[in-house]
Amino acid sequence: MRRFSRREFLGGAVVVGATGVLAACAPTQAPTQPGAQAKPLGVDTIKIGAMGALSGAHADYGRQINMGLELAKEEINANGGILGSMVETRMLDEELKPDVGVRNTRQLVQDWGAHFLVGVDSSGVAMAIGPILPELDRVFIFTHAATHRLTEELVYDKKIKHIFRISVPVYQDAIVAAYVFRDKLPQARRFATIGADYEYGRAVWALFREYMKRFRPEAEFVAEAWAPFLTTDFSSHIAAVMAANPDVIVSTPWAGEAVTLLRQAVQLGVFDKIQAWWQAMGGSVDVLEGIKGEVQANAFKGKLWATARYIHNYPDTPENRAFVEKFQKRWARFPNYSAETTYSAVYAIKAAVEKARSLDTSKVIAALEGLSLKTPAGDRYIRPEDHQAVYSVPAGRVVMDPKYPIPIVGADLVILKPEDYYRKPPFEPIKF
């Protein structure tokens, strides 16, 4: 039987009492107890609960979240923990279902006693979890879910201060795409989408149209096809948008679904007809591994453009080189962005707790706001207004490179300053 600390007990009691309003201001100071000198936080372990997609076509994202989480934990614990307290982790499958995400969050906090939460792949899941965080009084650092509404609406408009996001949102998927086609494909007029049929895909397409139209008023948006999770076959979606003769296809299904989609697009001869295919999260390691054969055979004819929320071959800094090396040594894989973002989220928690010298949620929130952090993806700055981490990730064409065994986002890199493409508060709502 494990011992409950007073903090956990209080937290539990408050939640069990269902006094949601009070929870936000529940005093959760570290008690003085023997050994408090060695452990100023008053707990033996700091528990970080995590969530990601762990089954099916999207499973590699969750696995990579777990790899990043475990690597950070092992490093931190080997170096004395966070102010003397060791890090403990637990990972659950979000199944890409909002109700499962909410259930997991409650379970991690109320049953397991998580101090902090990280992860979440699906935007739909993140939007469902966000509103219950004040009641649970926990900070959740989202490491992949990308809808702009999570930070723009829930944090900036609705002031849910418990939400943070370490990964770049759909600004990367949509606004960077508009810059890429403005600069690299001046001839492209006709744009179409094969979209993930939920919050994320809809947000990308809406945002992309908004910016593309701004950059190129004569742009036309000629076709859209929407594929929900569990779509097993994309050939009818591909054939449908190809019927409109697009110059560019903006595609947002991800992970294993992206691999299937790209393979079917090759078979349907799409790359003979279009100028470019934008695979928003095509820079993800599982996708790059999955399409290696096609890239080697030049099946995409150099027309496959992609980005990610971090790519392992950028930036060329000591921090990133060290991270990739450690990651490969530990897991024999290249780190996907969900690994890097989760790894960096754990270090952000460490930095904030050390700054606050407390596990008190409001103090940690204050410490995270405005935090600057050196991470593998580069310098990150957490904007206090919307709790969005600001950093820059390139986009480019997917190619083989003799230095790597798998394809990389490595040709015609478009590197933008974050201030050029991150939306800034106050946010103008985007109509879906």
Place this chain on the structure above:
Amino acid sequence: MTVENLIFQGLVGLSLAMYLWLVSAGLTLAFGVLGVINFAHGSLYMVGAYLAYTLYGRLGLDFGVAVILSVLTVGLLGAVMERLLFRPMYRLDTAFQLILTFGLVLIFSDLVKLIWGGLFVIPPVPAIFQGAVPVLGRSFPVYNIFVIVAGIVVAAVMGLVLERTWWGKTVRAAAADREMAASLGLNIYRVFVLVFAFAAMLAALGGAFSIPVRVVDPGTGTALIVQAFIITVIGGLGNLRGAFVGSLLVGVLSAYGTLLFPVFELFIIYLLMAAVLLIKPEGLFGR
């Protein structure tokens, strides 16, 4: 919208329809002969797909061998399911069957998660099926043609066997009146176990064919069984010809839905089902 685009989209829909046909054929056959409504039938497609994935994608066996082995394995699984789980159910109320098969859906989904949960790599299309042929100025994949032909061959062979052979007569006799067939000396339990195993093999065949080009997921079984049910309702429960026509209708119409009404493509299928239920509640080919 040009005529060429409409025809091409229909062709794509035809290949979608063949996977649906392989699943709904077994579902409707098991219902017609054994009288069971097997919610777990879609899960057999899923298990067939995962097995083929391991044999072909991970162990590197020849694609044909992988397909045959996974189909046989799922056939055996089907026989075991019939003998151990379904046989005691025949005397009981249908509700018990529904509970049993629904439980099996959950078990298969979790088993697949346990065994294959963390893996996901889509193996390449087998060399002989790579490439595409020009159709109406666009490219149509050879693999899709293979799937369409295979689906039609399965339909033709099943039709012939049922209509023309002694085996077919036996199965039809067991379906029409099991007591009479049994009193004429037919071992109807043997017919049941073989029919159920065969139905399982058809689903597994669809799953195994899907592996080089389609996603498989622990939720695939559930997603498919819903569509297969719609198809059997449209075509008439227990009617093979109805399942074939129903699959074609659902596959082709959903492809047109994606093209013409991208926002509510699923709606069209439900609309079709509702229309059939209103006008001919026993299904297009039902009696």
